[in-house]
Amino acid sequence: MWKSNKDTAWRPASGTRQRIRDAFLYCTGDMTEFRKLMNEKPFAMQLVEWSFRGMAQVIMVDNPLSGVLVLAALLVESPWQAVQGILGLLASTFTAIIIGLDSTEVTRGLHGCNGMLVTLLMGVFSSSGDWYWWLLVPGCLAAATCTFLHSGLRPLLDPWDLPVSVFPFNTVILLYLSCTGSTNPYFPHHPAERPVAPEHSNNTHLQGLQLLQGVVRGVGQIYACEELWPSLLILLAVLIGSPLLCIHALLGSGAGLLAGLSVAVRCTWLYAGLSGFNGALGCMAVGGLFFKFNWKTHLLSITSAFLSSYGDIALSNLLGTVGLPACSWAATLTVSLMLLLTAHNLSSYRIPLGRVMFPETHQEAQAHRAGADMHSTDV
């Protein structure tokens, strides 16, 4: 078990081995000790840490090293996209600082992630080509708007203890794309394609290897990365944060692929991983973050993955009629639904929002508590 070896002797290791293990444990999970270390550093360095945490918050990981890997993935995919993402992240973080939002959230990078996603997607959909610098102006405005929406949605969702998550990103990107339209002279963009296959298309010869790659690419598509290598880097970023999340990401992406196959979406959609990223997000949030992990919540996380994927296909078909993408609406709504469930077989495993941590930390705490209980009954 991840991290649970911390206190117990694992094996009488040599000095070097021990140091490697310590460094490994230091870099994984949410890196609490690194955060403590950074608290005394100057503002600029802290901002860098917050930004890297913000980059990783999209995949529900609160680890600056994962953020570094995500940035590497974006650079491999397209340096222009990486520049845009960084700018959006900074714009929304600064807005949060200026209007005076809760500083704990700022330090955890929760405001940055929405801004980064918006600017990334604006770059992906833009049809002006790379290094069209004017795009940074609406990018900054959109990222700042995300922070306003985040602050305004909080009191709306609070009575039900729901996270704001990526609602602001999803709203702002749709507004931006409808505002400019595909024929805009300054900021034109490609209209989004619908997943539904055109009539009389021949979908029968699916290639197994490409489908398997589609599962991995589904995880990359969370950051709009379509290439294989960036996707693998992003998968590694999840793994560093929490192996349980990583498994659920792949499971969810696979479930999304199956959902796509079952309603015969276009094969390019499947190969690019577009059918998988909502499933991955829905599966990760339920299986690794907001619920205590056991076989019941594991089944729930797979249910959530399928619901997110089918919902995404439905919304993509609907919004595609006006040329808009469905982004991660389906996953965000499905996860909110799962968190609202009152059925007592499931809701009893829900972790209150204020106590959400890494799944491994929870497992450890649970094991610790169980051990203490056993001890007390022994006496």
Added chain:
Amino acid sequence: MWKSNKDTAWRPASGTRQRIRDAFLYCTGDMTEFRKLMNEKPFAMQLVEWSFRGMAQVIMVDNPLSGVLVLAALLVESPWQAVQGILGLLASTFTAIIIGLDSTEVTRGLHGCNGMLVTLLMGVFSSSGDWYWWLLVPGCLAAATCTFLHSGLRPLLDPWDLPVSVFPFNTVILLYLSCTGSTNPYFPHHPAERPVAPEHSNNTHLQGLQLLQGVVRGVGQIYACEELWPSLLILLAVLIGSPLLCIHALLGSGAGLLAGLSVAVRCTWLYAGLSGFNGALGCMAVGGLFFKFNWKTHLLSITSAFLSSYGDIALSNLLGTVGLPACSWAATLTVSLMLLLTAHNLSSYRIPLGRVMFPETHQEAQAHRAGADMHSTDV
């Protein structure tokens, strides 16, 4: 007055007459005594009772005999639809039991009704023809999703004491239809038609008799039944539960017809009763279920019927542009609006959700209370 004769001597009846009357009273209303009787029976028999209650819950009746009549109506309309409905009902009820929802609601069939409606509508819109068995797979999944939505919407609506009613069905059917689309190779469906008449159509020669039949068919359309005989059976099912509900169903359907005429919808739409079922639902809920009956709430129920009908035409026109039906969104939203009203001339007659019963029971209770008051003032 229905049932109010229970305690008073009606007329010195012969034994047979008395027995018929007793049997009649036993079978009408919500059949509380039958429910008590079933509590000691094995699970399978209880499940049958719950299912029949679930079938009748769509028309806001909590009576297993009404469920039997509804099933008969579905069988007359199309045996394949009946099979689908039963399967959806069972799928959503079992999901509710498995995830551990409130057992009182399960026994009253509240979860079954959403599942049944979804599978019924999936069958009606499917263009694969009858007895296409593969359709049962998405049917079961959709029905199970309804139960999840029901459980998740409950805490959202609770602060305002609103019922979940058929929100899950309306959401899931739209998602299913947008997910598959009309050209899907596995699960194709007919696109929904818009109520607006095509230009240059000749709508002037409406036939009176067909319009009158449209009023009755409007009640049948609650279960997507277009034929006359099934509609009459469904009307009878309402009558058994509560005559007041039955009157309001016909009134509401008639109001829907008038609304349709006033904005000149297609005559086939009027004849098929498609303009009436939202009005019927809106009228029944306000006039017979959620408000104490008097002339003010009677007027409100007719207002609700007109609002539901106009809302349905508007939403059908809107959703029809992407080939989707408006189902019962308009009625569900209108009834929710009526329940939210704070105007003190109306809100004082609202019955809190936990005490909603058959209108006749309320009347009886009111009469009883009035009698007690009179008695106490006499003394």
Added chain:
Amino acid sequence: MWKSNKDTAWRPASGTRQRIRDAFLYCTGDMTEFRKLMNEKPFAMQLVEWSFRGMAQVIMVDNPLSGVLVLAALLVESPWQAVQGILGLLASTFTAIIIGLDSTEVTRGLHGCNGMLVTLLMGVFSSSGDWYWWLLVPGCLAAATCTFLHSGLRPLLDPWDLPVSVFPFNTVILLYLSCTGSTNPYFPHHPAERPVAPEHSNNTHLQGLQLLQGVVRGVGQIYACEELWPSLLILLAVLIGSPLLCIHALLGSGAGLLAGLSVAVRCTWLYAGLSGFNGALGCMAVGGLFFKFNWKTHLLSITSAFLSSYGDIALSNLLGTVGLPACSWAATLTVSLMLLLTAHNLSSYRIPLGRVMFPETHQEAQAHRAGADMHSTDV
């Protein structure tokens, strides 16, 4: 400063001058003394006062004289529109009285303003020409529906202390337009145009004077007035209520124009002021009504104006695909968002809904309090 001269001697004025000044102060602001005077008058005269207040409530002014100016503006624009507006206003006010809504709101004209806007817009979009009397029938029904929606939305928005504002108008006008459609034989209407410029259009030769007029027309477009003179009258109506609101109206309309230019909307859209009225509303509500005025909230009001304008372009493009207008959805949603903000640098200046008054009254109260504080510290 407006009104703050009331108690202090301004300069030893002659009797006539004094009387003019008194009359001027009597007519501006919310005319509390006039209201007290009217309380003893017969019902019909009170109703006239309420109606004029209702007319001015759309521009967030609670002053009957502003209502008179608005009516004058409507008469100059089109007498038929004025008749429709008055009828809608009366229909919704009477509905509010009949169903028993809070009488304070009725006397302030809050219910009338939604009804008036709906009938105004129905007239503007109708393609049956002026003096088509049948249009008054759906007009009255739509206005009455607004009151129902107002009453139903209140408990939904209350937990967050949000105003209902013009949500009912925005909902009902969309439902009416989708219900009838552009080819309806009884109530046909022009489909709304999209702000996006058609491809290959030549937008380069914008005329400065017309753009400046567009800023003023943007204020008039709040009442769907496109002509210059009515717009100036409406601007005067705002000025009488509060000069601060008037400045923000022009600022917001200007911001809307800039927003429109930045995404290259059609020049006819800019000239007609259609890009300005959402900005004006968003700017007025934040800068002059719901927040204490200082430089931070002034910046927030400009942010709100830009957000409202961009939001309006986005929604107009979206709803325009089905021929519907975006009305003031963007401004209403943006203002609600601003009122929800939890960021402590902004939320501390928010005025609770129950204590919202004219900005000048607030300023006066603040100055008074500051003076009292200074006095107490002196002692």
